Amino acid sequence: MLILFLLLFVGYAAGALLPFCFPAKPRTQSLLAHGCAGVASGAGIVLGLVGLFSPEPWTVSVRSTVPFLSLAVRLDTLSSFFVFTISLVGLAASIFAVDYVSELERKVSIGALGALFNGFLLSMTLVVLADDGFFFLIVWELMSVVSYLLVVTEHEKADVRYAGLFYFIMTHIGTAFVAVTFLFLYQASGSFSFEAFRDPAHRLPEDIRTLAFLMALIGFGTKAGIVPLHVWLPYAHPAAPSHVSALMSGVMIKTAIYALVRMYFDFLDGQFPWWWGFVVLMVGAVSALLGVMYALMEHDLKSLLAYHSVENIGIILLGIGAAMIFQSHGLKELAALALLAGLYHTINHAMFKALLFLGAGSLLYATHTRNMEEYGGLLRRMPWTGAAFLVGAASIAALPPTNGFVSEWLVFQSLFLSFHVPDMFLKLMMPLAASILALTGMLALACFAKAFGISFLALPRSPHARRAEEVPVSMRAAMGLLAVICVGLGLGPMVVVPLLDRVVAPFTEVSIAGNILAMDGWTLAPVSVEFSSLSTPAIALLLVAMGALGMALAALIGGSAQARRYKTWGCGIALSPRMEYTATGFVQPIKRVFATVYRPAVKLETEFLEESRYFAKRRHFEFHVEPVFQKYLYDPIIAFFTTMADRVKVIQGGSLHLYLMYIFATLIALLLFTV
Amino acid sequence: MLSEMGSQLIDLCSALLLLTCFAIVAQRRLAACVDLFALQSAFLAGTAALVGFLTDNHHVYVTAAMTGVVKVIVIPVVLKKVIQRLNVKRELVMNVNVPVALLICGTLVILAFFITRPIIPLGHVLTRDSLAIALAIVLIGLFTMIARQKAVTQLVGFLVVENGLFLGATAATHGMPFVVELGVFFDVLVAALIAGIYTNRLQDAFDSVDTSHLTGLKE
Numbered sequence: 001m002l003i004l005f006l007l008l009f010v011g012y013a014a015g016a017l018l019p020f021c022f023p024a025k026p027r028t029q030s031l032l033a034h035g036c037a038g039v040a041s042g043a044g045i046v047l048g049l050v051g052l053f054s055p056e057p058w059t060v061s062v063r064s065t066v067p068f069l070s071l072a073v074r075l076d077t078l079s080s081f082f083v084f085t086i087s088l089v090g091l092a093a094s095i096f097a098v099d100y101v102s103e104l105e106r107k108v109s110i111g112a113l114g115a116l117f118n119g120f121l122l123s124m125t126l127v128v129l130a131d132d133g134f135f136f137l138i139v140w141e142l143m144s145v146v147s148y149l150l151v152v153t154e155h156e157k158a159d160v161r162y163a164g165l166f167y168f169i170m171t172h173i174g175t176a177f178v179a180v181t182f183l184f185l186y187q188a189s190g191s192f193s194f195e196a197f198r199d200p201a202h203r204l205p206e207d208i209r210t211l212a213f214l215m216a217l218i219g220f221g222t223k224a225g226i227v228p229l230h231v232w233l234p235y236a237h238p239a240a241p242s243h244v245s246a247l248m249s250g251v252m253i254k255t256a257i258y259a260l261v262r263m264y265f266d267f268l269d270g271q272f273p274w275w276w277g278f279v280v281l282m283v284g285a286v287s288a289l290l291g292v293m294y295a296l297m298e299h300d301l302k303s304l305l306a307y308h309s310v311e312n313i314g315i316i317l318l319g320i321g322a323a324m325i326f327q328s329h330g331l332k333e334l335a336a337l338a339l340l341a342g343l344y345h346t347i348n349h350a351m352f353k354a355l356l357f358l359g360a361g362s363l364l365y366a367t368h369t370r371n372m373e374e375y376g377g378l379l380r381r382m383p384w385t386g387a388a389f390l391v392g393a394a395s396i397a398a399l400p401p402t403n404g405f406v407s408e409w410l411v412f413q414s415l416f417l418s419f420h421v422p423d424m425f426l427k428l429m430m431p432l433a434a435s436i437l438a439l440t441g442m443l444a445l446a447c448f449a450k451a452f453g454i455s456f457l458a459l460p461r462s463p464h465a466r467r468a469e470e471v472p473v474s475m476r477a478a479m480g481l482l483a484v485i486c487v488g489l490g491l492g493p494m495v496v497v498p499l500l501d502r503v504v505a506p507f508t509e510v511s512i513a514g515n516i517l518a519m520d521g522w523t524l525a526p527v528s529v530e531f532s533s534l535s536t537p538a539i540a541l542l543l544v545a546m547g548a549l550g551m552a553l554a555a556l557i558g559g560s561a562q563a564r565r566y567k568t569w570g571c572g573i574a575l576s577p578r579m580e581y582t583a584t585g586f587v588q589p590i591k592r593v594f595a596t597v598y599r600p601a602v603k604l605e606t607e608f609l610e611e612s613r614y615f616a617k618r619r620h621f622e623f624h625v626e627p628v629f630q631k632y633l634y635d636p637i638i639a640f641f642t643t644m645a646d647r648v649k650v651i652q653g654g655s656l657h658l659y660l661m662y663i664f665a666t667l668i669a670l671l672l673f674t675v
Numbered sequence: 676m677l678s679e680m681g682s683q684l685i686d687l688c689s690a691l692l693l694l695t696c697f698a699i700v701a702q703r704r705l706a707a708c709v710d711l712f713a714l715q716s717a718f719l720a721g722t723a724a725l726v727g728f729l730t731d732n733h734h735v736y737v738t739a740a741m742t743g744v745v746k747v748i749v750i751p752v753v754l755k756k757v758i759q760r761l762n763v764k765r766e767l768v769m770n771v772n773v774p775v776a777l778l779i780c781g782t783l784v785i786l787a788f789f790i791t792r793p794i795i796p797l798g799h800v801l802t803r804d805s806l807a808i809a810l811a812i813v814l815i816g817l818f819t820m821i822a823r824q825k826a827v828t829q830l831v832g833f834l835v836v837e838n839g840l841f842l843g844a845t846a847a848t849h850g851m852p853f854v855v856e857l858g859v860f861f862d863v864l865v866a867a868l869i870a871g872i873y874t875n876r877l878q879d880a881f882d883s884v885d886t887s888h889l890t891g892l893k894e
């Protein structure tokens with residue numbers, strides 16, 4: 001394992017340094033940087049798999065001369081799972097980036113971009129491997145800073161700079177909370193090593209435990225993007241280059257999920273009052289619902305995907321929150337099931353979200369715009385991208401037999417099983433969370449019907465879309481890889497579930513793979529086959545069979561009919577793009593229904609012809625969704641700090657003599673004080 | 676007997692240093708200020724040499740010599756050139772007028788003696804009172820920087836602060852490690868050169884070396 005780890009480390013390091021040996025050759029730089037990243041992430045995939053199967057955690061530790069810091073690395077099954085996920089997405093992103101970065105060649109240094117890309121992957125891998133609190137904080141911070149630098153790749157644009165700043169501030173607020181959490185743990189155990197953190201002999205005092213729980217939720221939640229700390233995602237993810245967005249949205253926010261599981265189930269050893277789980281559950285439910293609702297109103301494809309990250313983090317937290325509730329009531333098997341469902345959704349979301357971001361990157365590469373209203377008719381021009389995007393869209397909308405469906409189904413099951421919880425309040429609340437999840441799934445389906453339909457179907461809505469061409473092979477290969485994984489994770493839960501069981505078992509002290517998998521080995525049945533069961537291969541077979549049946553019937557009954565090729569729904573009129581359904585129009589009904597949440601501002605100005613009011617000369621339509629959190633939460637805070645800063649500025653008179661006077665007075669005061 | 680007399684001599688030199696400080700505070704002509712600073716530095720070099728002689732620390736002779744070269748010759752020459760180029764002879768407007776400034780400086784001296792009283796018995800017999808005087812010189816130097824408006828006099832104030840620190844260091848420790856003193860000399864020289872350039876720039880930008888014009892830089 002040491003060799004694999006060194007290969008991973010050296011690979012990323014080489015990818016970060018080698019490009020600078022070939023200045024002014026962007027093509028070579030790109031090949032070198034992303035090639036090394038690909039090799040290193042390949043090593044990471046193998047390392048993750050080996051770690052999943054090894055019975056004992058693997059550790060290696062290097063002592064450093066810096067006080068408190070030891071460079072300790074530990075690979076247990078949870079870390080292995082995340083290393084595997086990160087490396088898999090890393091591999092796809094590396095393949096994708098080889099050609100994709102040529103888009104940026106004239107604007108930025110490809111060498112620097114590639115180096116940062118490698119550094120980003122390495123720091124994320126180290127975050128999930130770190131076995132020392134101090135070391136963790138360093139790599140966590142490194143990850144934040146490197147991702148900031150990647151976000152501001154196109155720094156000549158003002159909105160990108162703003163997005164970067166916003167992200168930078170938010171992530172540092174989060175890190176502050178994380179640091180406080182770790183200091184609590186340090187105070188109790190007297191050491192920064194994770195081994196000491198999880199030692200039951202160093203249990204935190206009860207009130208500090210509660211504080212540590214909340215601090216960790218806020219700190220890691222900022223990175224994960226829970227509501228209301230999610231505001232940076234829709235800024236930062238679209239601003240970054242697409243292969244970086246895929247990493248940020250696919251795996252970087254998952255490192256926060258890793259840290260939360262590590263924190264709650266490992267360091268706080270899974271013993272907590274029921275309301276902790278309830279808080280996490282509610283945060284998850286609110287994030288899921290609001291995430292998808294704001295996503296619906298976005299017509300910038302990458303912002304839309306960023307809001308969906310909020311939604312999916314919410315779904316993952318629903319699983320983790322349910323697991324915490326079950327754990328606090330001693331229902332270990334159900335806790336294992338819920339945690340497994342959450343982690344299953346973690347890897348699924350990593351795959352389909354990375355796939356969708358790479359798809360969005362391909363569209364950007366082909367059309368040079370992110371605005372959905374300027375796409376249209378792209379399926380004909382970019383069939384491979386379209387097919388891959390369709391798989392991703394089906395997965396995120398939780399359509400069987402894709403992977404999103406399986407994990408959301410498992411989350412549903414664990415929420416339905418809440419009738420085992422002895423608490424009446426929770427018995428009522430947990431099905432409520434399940435119903436919110438159902439609503440979320442419906443809205444996600446609507447959202448991706450919009451995203452796919454508006455982008456890929458009908459006629460091109462702009463010259464950009466008309467001129468679009470299919471992207472280079474490497475980009476298609478990366479998307480194809482992820483699409484195959486998405487379908488594979490959906491069709492093969494009976495392979496995935498036992499593996500995830502190995503991840504969950506150390507924390508819940510119970511193995512449930514045997515309970516979930518029904519006798520035949522093809523069906524998932526969390527409780528009993530009578531209560532609920534699912535077999536995605538059977539669904540897939542059924543779908544194929546139904547499709548074949550339909551075709552057969554059509555051939556049988558209408559076989560003699562003549563085929564005539566003509567524009568669909570044309571009715572003899574020459575069709576133009578102006579007749580198409582727009583994205584804005586598509587979501588209009590949903591906007592009306594949820595007007596209380598959106599608080600939409602609609603402005604319609606009509607200029608009439610002078611001769612008659614029955615004929616409009618020009619119409620101007622504007623539509624905004626009110627950014628509630630920014631307006632009512634963030635703006636007041638920012639305003640408060642600005643006012644305070646203005647007041648403090650009074651002492652800064654700008655006079656040299658005044659400043660000298662301050663120094664002088666302080667000196668005298670201190671001297672007198674010491675006498 | 677020798678140490679008794681040495682102690683007296685060092686006290687005398689320190690007192691002369693303090694006296695030059697008062698002279699600088701009272702002096703309006705810039706060239707005279709610089710001359711007084713050179714004189715003060717000469718006294719400082721003498722004190723250092725005396726301490727070196729009495730305590731048999733030979734490296735203190737070197738620092739005394741360097742004080743002589745850098746502070747008595749180089750820096751005053753540079754400052755004189757700056758003054759000539761700028762054609763600013765006198766300081767007409769001051770933040771604090773001369774009589775009040777002298778009174779404040781007197782208070783500062785008393786303050787310095789008051790503050791150092793608890794630690795003076797702990798020091799070496801040879802240089803006991805020098806520490807209080809050194810602190811007084813530092814405070815007066817700082818006060819000069821506040822009271823005056825011309826960049827040149829502020830620079831002189833800064834150099835006086837440095838002289839005070841040097842006196843304090845020599846008095847309290849019989850000479851700091853040689854490397855440290857070398858470093859400090861270099862710093863002072865660089866600071867003086869930078870401040871000289873800064874003064875020239877100030878003249879170019881505002882047609883004056885009055886640092887209160889810098890208030891306009893505030894947003």
